[in-house]
Amino acid sequence: MTSTDHPFGRTTTTLDELHGCVDVTDAKRVLNSIGVAKPDKAVEGFLDQMPTLLAWLDEHGRDYPWRRASDPWQIYASEILLQRTRSDAVADIYPEFFAQFPSARCLLEADEEDLRSIVHPLGFVNHRVRTLREAAELCAEVQDEVPADLEALQQPWRVGPYTARACLLFAFDQPMALVDTNTARIVGRVFDYPLPEQPHKSTRVQRLLDALAPDNPALARAFNLALLDLGALVCTSENPNCPACPLAEGCEYAQTGDV
DNA sequence: TTCCGGGTTT
DNA sequence: AAACCGGGAA
Numbered sequence: 001m002t003s004t005d006h007p008f009g010r011t012t013t014t015l016d017e018l019h020g021c022v023d024v025t026d027a028k029r030v031l032n033s034i035g036v037a038k039p040d041k042a043v044e045g046f047l048d049q050m051p052t053l054l055a056w057l058d059e060h061g062r063d064y065p066w067r068r069a070s071d072p073w074q075i076y077a078s079e080i081l082l083q084r085t086r087s088d089a090v091a092d093i094y095p096e097f098f099a100q101f102p103s104a105r106c107l108l109e110a111d112e113e114d115l116r117s118i119v120h121p122l123g124f125v126n127h128r129v130r131t132l133r134e135a136a137e138l139c140a141e142v143q144d145e146v147p148a149d150l151e152a153l154q155q156p157w158r159v160g161p162y163t164a165r166a167c168l169l170f171a172f173d174q175p176m177a178l179v180d181t182n183t184a185r186i187v188g189r190v191f192d193y194p195l196p197e198q199p200h201k202s203t204r205v206q207r208l209l210d211a212l213a214p215d216n217p218a219l220a221r222a223f224n225l226a227l228l229d230l231g232a233l234v235c236t237s238e239n240p241n242c243p244a245c246p247l248a249e250g251c252e253y254a255q256t257g258d259v
Numbered sequence: 260t261t262c263c264g265g266g267t268t269t
Numbered sequence: 270a271a272a273c274c275g276g277g278a279a
């Protein structure tokens with residue numbers, strides 16, 4: 001639980017420590033296989049910037065309530081709410097949602113219309129209600145426990161790789177990388193990596209980020225949150241604010257001005 | 260692999 | 270009106 005005492009995990013580290021918990025070799029291999037120029041220099045440069053990235057999180061990271069949650073069900077449910085939706089919209093309904101449905105059992109016993117109306121502002125209402133209720137049934141069958149295992153989570157719980165991994169990372173302190181449009185866009189720009197149409201389904205992007213994510217629970221938490229927030233606040237899809245970016249020094253996009 | 264789902268924000 | 274967003278289904 002120590003890594004969740006601070007919502008951002010651990011935001012201080014050293015280059016030495018990072019070299020011991022980042023799979024530099026595999027990251028270079030992935031970049032090499034896709035034809036990125038100077039993969040060695042690119043990965044070392046990224047590693048050099050990682051302490052700065054984590055320090056940036058400490059100063060600018062967003063303090064959302066789900067980042068302070070420790071209950072696995074609440075973390076799982078939050079991730080369902082966050083799928084394809086802006087975080088601020090989730091923050092708006094978060095207090096009411098968990099006042100009404102603090103546990104899987106409460107959600108099951110609640111009136112479905114209440115659930116629908118609370119989730120309504122987020123969109124994807126049918127999908128979210130179905131997912132939450134079916135997962136809540138599974139959860140209630142086993143004393144409100146959420147499985148701490150990727151395979152056990154994905155198909156049965158009606159979530160994909162992103163949400164399953166987010167549960168393991170944020171609820172069970174298992175170090176791993178999250179691939180969404182934000183994290184993919186960042187590595188795409190930093191490494192001048194030509195992203196596929198649906199980056200979140202690319203095994204190569206997943207492998208690259210997995211290699212780069214520190215193999216340490218508190219650092220992995222900070223690493224992922226830093227990329228998520230950087231993608232939302234600085235490295236935005238439109239008009240990125242490169243001068244304010246902690247990764248700019250080692251970033252192809254920031255250096256060349258465009259991709 | 261492609262297609263679609265659904266609100267809100269811009 | 271168009272952009273924004275993961276995952277299941279076609």
